[in-house]
Amino acid sequence: MKPLFLLVVVALTSMGACAVGIRRLGLRADRLRAAIASTCQLAGMAIVFLALNVALGLAAVFLARGVLRVFVSVYVLNDAYLPLLSVIQAVIFESWRGQRAAR
Amino acid sequence: MAERALRAVGAVGIGLLLAIGFSPLANVVSYWMAPSRALGPAGAIVVLGRGGVTDRGELNGASLLGLMEGVDLYRRGLAPLLLVSGSPFGAHGTEVERRADVSRECGIPGQAVLTLSSARTTHDEALGARGILGPLGVRRVILVTDGQAMARAMALFERAGFDVIPSYGTPVLEWGGTPEARLGVMKRVVIEAVARLYYRLAGYL
Numbered sequence: 001m002k003p004l005f006l007l008v009v010v011a012l013t014s015m016g017a018c019a020v021g022i023r024r025l026g027l028r029a030d031r032l033r034a035a036i037a038s039t040c041q042l043a044g045m046a047i048v049f050l051a052l053n054v055a056l057g058l059a060a061v062f063l064a065r066g067v068l069r070v071f072v073s074v075y076v077l078n079d080a081y082l083p084l085l086s087v088i089q090a091v092i093f094e095s096w097r098g099q100r101a102a103r
Numbered sequence: 104m105a106e107r108a109l110r111a112v113g114a115v116g117i118g119l120l121l122a123i124g125f126s127p128l129a130n131v132v133s134y135w136m137a138p139s140r141a142l143g144p145a146g147a148i149v150v151l152g153r154g155g156v157t158d159r160g161e162l163n164g165a166s167l168l169g170l171m172e173g174v175d176l177y178r179r180g181l182a183p184l185l186l187v188s189g190s191p192f193g194a195h196g197t198e199v200e201r202r203a204d205v206s207r208e209c210g211i212p213g214q215a216v217l218t219l220s221s222a223r224t225t226h227d228e229a230l231g232a233r234g235i236l237g238p239l240g241v242r243r244v245i246l247v248t249d250g251q252a253m254a255r256a257m258a259l260f261e262r263a264g265f266d267v268i269p270s271y272g273t274p275v276l277e278w279g280g281t282p283e284a285r286l287g288v289m290k291r292v293v294i295e296a297v298a299r300l301y302y303r304l305a306g307y308l
Contacts, residue, residue: 002281003125037110044113071223078294 046090050083057082124282129289134276136292137250138257142272146241147184147217148173149232151225151248151256152198160195162202170202172270173247174209182245185211186235188219188228225252225298226307229259237264245270251291255299258308 021027057077064072122128150173154165162170170187177185185206189198199220206216217235222228225248236244247270248256257267280288302308 006282007125040110040113040117041106042113043116044109044111047112047116048109073223074298078290 042090042094045094046083046087049089049093050086053082053086120286123289124285127278127285129285129292130277130280132292133251133288134274136254136295137271137274138254138269139273140268142181142245142268142270144180145182145243145245145268146239147186147236148176148182148245148247148270149186149228149236149260150188150202151228151246151252152189152222153248155190155198156193156196156201158194160193160201162198162205166198166202167205169247170205174206174211176245176247176270177211177215178209184215184217184236184239184241186217186219186232186244188222188231191220191223225256225259226302226305229256229263229265232260232265233263242266243268249291249295250274251288251295252298255295255302255308259302262308 018029018032022029054077058074061072061074061076064070150169152166153169154163156166157163166189173185173187176182187199187202187206189202191197191199193200197220199218203216203218207213219228219231219235222231232244242264243266244260245268246253246256246260250271253269257269260267299308
């Protein structure tokens with residue numbers, strides 16, 4: 001029931017945003033597809049950053065264990081902030097790329 | 104080309120995120136990973152380390168939950184010994200020390216509580232348990248750990264010479280759960296998949 005409720009809430013705000021965008025802000029409905037594609041691109045970049053962060057973190061953990069003989073738990077990487085920080089990295093990087101394209 | 108690949112990766116990622124949160128995908132994968140064996144009498148109950156202690160030296164939620172499962176199995180008369188393991192770190196007492204204290208406070212006789220304090224990985228725990236329980240003639244153990252980690256832990260303990268029963272016996276497929284809880288389950292599934300890969304590469308499995 002709770003998952004369905006969440007989906008209904010998000011669907012309603014999405015429909016509200018569409019209505020405001022088209023009627024008040026004058027956005028074109030046919031550009032929504034491009035916006036979704038950009039969102040997928042941003043999500044893809046976030047996944048790439050997350051993979052890089054995890055790979056680098058794992059390499060550092062095993063380097064510490066193997067070379068420095070210091071035990072570091074792999075679970076240091078098990079933190080909700082790692083995906084969040086990866087998303088922030090992706091947003092900044094994509095904005096940066098967008099600025100170059102706009103020039 | 105790179106943008107198209109990024110969009111494809113992102114679309115798959117968003118699709119998976121929605122499928123995990125809003126379908127029973129995580130429940131099914133977790134159930135599929137969990138080994139099944141009838142729960143029955145054993146020589147010892149082994150509670151693997153999980154979570155550690157807080158800065159104040161108290162067991163954290165995951166650690167206490169695992170311990171309580173072990174205590175419950177002991178009180179049901181399924182084994183005469185309770186071996187508790189845990190992180191050897193902690194400024195105000197370690198997870199093992201606190202788990203042994205709590206076990207005794209729950210009424211388990213001191214001589215029935217054994218401790219494994221030197222293990223830092225599941226592989227260490229299997230070898231450490233063999234060192235402690237082997238000389239006592241214990242061959243069959245009931246293993247208490249996360250459902251997702253059970254298959255790897257069971258394989259390690261079987262390689263160490265034990266006959267292993269998972270603490271839950273036969274897993275139950277639960278269809279419910281909030282999106283956040285399902286995401287947590289899937290995160291543990293992914294962590295466990297990486298751990299299995301590492302254990303295979305390291306030759307532990």
